[in-house]
Amino acid sequence: MKTIYKEIKVLGIETSCDDTGVAILSTKYDLNNPNNSICRVLSERVSSQVNLHSKYGGVVPELASREHLKALLPLTKEVFAEAKLSLKDIDAIGVTTGPGLSGALLTGTSFACGLSEATLCPLIPVNHLEGHVLSVLLENNSLMDKKCEFPFLTLLISGGHTQLIEVTEVGSYKVLGQTIDDAAGETFDKTALLLDLGYPGGPAISELALRGNKYKFRFPKPLCNRDTLDFSFSGLKTAVLTQTKKNDLNDPDTKKNIASSLEFTISEILITKCRLALKNTGLKRIALVGGVASNRLIRASFVALSKELGVEVFVPSKKLCTDNGTMIAWAATQKLLSGFIPVKTENIEISPRWSIENKYQN
Structure with missing residues (x-):
């Protein structure tokens, strides 16, 4: 059977704790066998809040949310500029909706919903832990x-x-x-x-x-x-x-x-x-x-x-061990290829205690 490849590009957004991660991942997969795929990170950025929180000896949730809000738009502009793409080139948006800090999750999810509404781009909620688990399959x-x-x-x-x-x-x-x-x-x-x-x-x-x-x-x-x-x-x-x-x-x-x-x-x-x-x-x-x-x-x-x-x-490589947008884009891609149906923005919600055993948020 002839191998026929299709390419999908997914934007990944991660804000579950104190790292703001944004990435664009390209995946070329075999239409007859989606498991046969070739992946390439087109662009990725991570903004760490370590210096801010270190003076407090740990993550301060309110400060984390505020820093995510500051970082999301600039990082997103940077990854699109580096990848030489625009929002219309993206096939789906994957965003961490749990588990994690409520305010941090809400900041990233609201940003992703805004992008989805503006572009009619499908939205994929991703479990942060699933992002880590599936990262081992990426490289x-x-x-x-x-x-x-x-x-x-x-x-x-x-x-x-x-x-x-x-x-x-x-x-x-x-x-x-x-x-x-x-x-x-x-x-x-x-x-x-x-x-x-x-x-x-x-x-x-x-x-x-x-x-x-x-x-x-x-x-x-x-x-x-x-x-x-x-x-x-x-x-x-x-x-x-x-x-x-x-x-x-x-x-x-x-x-x-x-x-x-x-x-x-x-x-x-x-x-x-x-x-x-x-x-x-x-x-x-x-x-x-x-x-x-x-x-x-x-x-x-x-x-x-x-x-x-x-x-x-x-x-995984050390940059994939820590929180990042690439693993979220990858998990969203895998969910799409497995038949997951994107969620409408009005139905998406954050789940600070979302168990990885539950396929859907609770």
């Missing part, structure tokens, strides 16, 4: 020199989420386990504040950990001795707090050792849960996604796990 991987394929296990690790998800196909996700309290990324951030390393904490902890002794402090690994795929990090945070009070933080070695021990402990927790999930599901592919997936030690630990268990490990 040849940083750990495996090929694209991931269905089905696969996903470990989603970020500042707000820690989940194990069984991925069968686009739109078919089962949460096998998740944190019952705090997220892995939040644990890094809170520890960084205790060590006076600033916000966000992940990169600073990782850098400091390189010069520390990971065995100096024996931090707890909550739920790791139980037959559950859920996570817990609140006890670990408390243990770190205790050690910061018992030890002299003016001693540089203390900070290095706490950072190294924490990073090692979190990595061990994640590996333990993923090993159990792979055993329970029989899956042979695992994807690491989300901002914390950029962590050097965690990546290295999963390379070792792949050799131990004979499974394939996939991790």
